[in-house]
Amino acid sequence: LHVERRPRPVPPPIEELVDGVWEKTPFGRVFVVERRLPSTERHGGAPLDAVLAHPPEHLALVEEEPPAGFDFSGAVFLDTETTGLAGGTGTIPFLVGLGRFEGDEYVLRQLFLDDPAAERGLLAILAETLAGASGLVTYNGKVFDWPLVRSRFLLNRFRPDFLAVEPPHVDLLSWTRRLWKLRLGSCSLAVVERGVMGLERTDDIPGAEIPELYFAYLRGERVGERMARVFFHNEYDVKSLAVLAARALHLAENPLERYEDPSELYACCRLPRMAERRVELLSAAIAGGLEPEVERQARWELSLHHKRRGKLDEARRLWEALRRGPYDLRPYEEEAKFLEHRARDCAAAKRLVEEALERCGRAVADTYSRARQRGALVYRLRRLERKLAGERVADDEVYE
Incomplete structure (x- = not known):
């Protein structure tokens, strides 16, 4: 029985959609887009090279443990578009965007996998680009992009030298969460671009749609301009990494002079090196007007x-x-401790605890929380009552 196989649909030539060249490798061809942008080109109201004005030692302002040997001038800004958003061994990066400063240019390269069978070729070019880099800059890359890229090298039995040790890596998602999650809520890159950098993406492809769009391209469907916009989406991400890093360091270096919203002052007071300025920052944040719960x-x-x-x-x-304000056990406990142990006014402490008990019963809806708080308050009340009755009571807490 002869079964005639249907020919595989031929995808629309990518070179008709995007300005790039085919690069041949021993493992298949890879489509490469390279753009050499002036490092002073503005993106989100700031030049791409603004991040280079911040010395590497300033990473300690936003990183608990700054990566040793990291330098933005020699780092690779990396972003991937993949066949799935959950990761796993079946997920491959079909478009890898890379940004790097070279002299007075920001060189942006995009490696596109027209045929998944040529993945090793893409990895070979990627290995050349990453060799000698001082580190990586990503957005959620410690969790997603870099583990995925690393696993693809290993699964393809490709072990370049830089895989021997974990490269210095700055993941800007952690910076964003520290500085702007309170103000923005969502920390998706598009939200951060809009809220922090003043950028509004237009005619963009939502990240969640990109995997299926790539599969449609492989099936030979007429995705045309939509596929070209994936390249734009990726380029935008890689440029935003440089500017976002600069914005974060700019704020962390002098928050009182550079904040745009009081919530940024509150966020900065929690940064690793801000202990000496914490009171000043908290006071300024409160005076500036925070949301009631945050205040x-x-x-x-x-x-x-x-x-x-x-x-x-x-x-x-x-x-x-x-x-x-709204009921909160903590200020009641602290004032009661002061009255009992410092002011030696057990009667005033008892009245305060009784007030807290009454408010707790009305304000705390969760049964477990209400029982736990009432238990602590009743315990304190009974001790105060014994003291007021003249009994000798061994204090089980030290007021510091």
């Missing part, structure tokens, strides 16, 4: 800083202000 948390944190520095009058004023 209450900022006042609470500021009160603890005052307490640790022995400024109890200032701490107590904050606790009093917090008690006038």
Whole structure:
């Protein structure tokens, strides 16, 4: 029985959609797009090379453990478009975008896999580009892009030298979460571009649609301009990495002079090297006007800083202000501790605990939380009552 096989549909030639060249490798051909942009080209209101003005040691302002040997001037800014968003061994990066500063240019290269069988060829070109880089800059790349790329090298039995050790890696998603999640809510790159960099993508392809679009291209469907926009989407990402890094460092270096929203001051007070400026930043954030819930948390944190520095009058004023707002056990506990152990006024402490008990019963809906808080308050109330009755009570807490 002879079964006639239908010829595989021929995809639309990618060179008709995107300006690039075919690069032949021993493992198949790869479509390569290269654009040499002036490093001073503006993107999101800032030049691409703005990040180079920030010395590598300033990474410590936003990174708990800055990667050793990292330097933006020699780093590769990397973003991938893949056949799936969940990762796994069946997912491949079919478009790899790479940005790198070379002299007075920002060189943007895109490696496109026209045929998945030529994946090893793409990896060979990628290995050449990554060789000698001082590190990687990605967005969620520590979790997704780099583990995926690394696994594709290993699955293809390709072990370039840079895979021997983990490269210095700056993942800007962690920076974004520290600095802007409170203000923006979502930390998707498109949201961050709009909210932080003032960029609005137009005629863009949503990332979730890109895998299926690539499969449609492989099936020979007429995806035309939509496929070309995937390249634009990827290029935009790679350029945004450079500018976003600069924006984050610009803010972290001098938040009081450079913030645009009070929530950024609150976020900066939690950065690794801001301990000495925390009170100043918290005070400025509160004065600038935070969302009510965030403001209450900022006042609470500021009160603890005052307490640790022995400024109890200032701490107590904050606790009093917090008690006038929505119920919160913490300022009641702190004031009760002060009254009991420092002021030696057990009667006033007892009245405060009784007030907290009454408010807790009305305000806390969750049964477990209400029982836990009431248990702590009742325990404190009973101890105060024994003290007021003249009993000798061994204190089981130290006021510091």
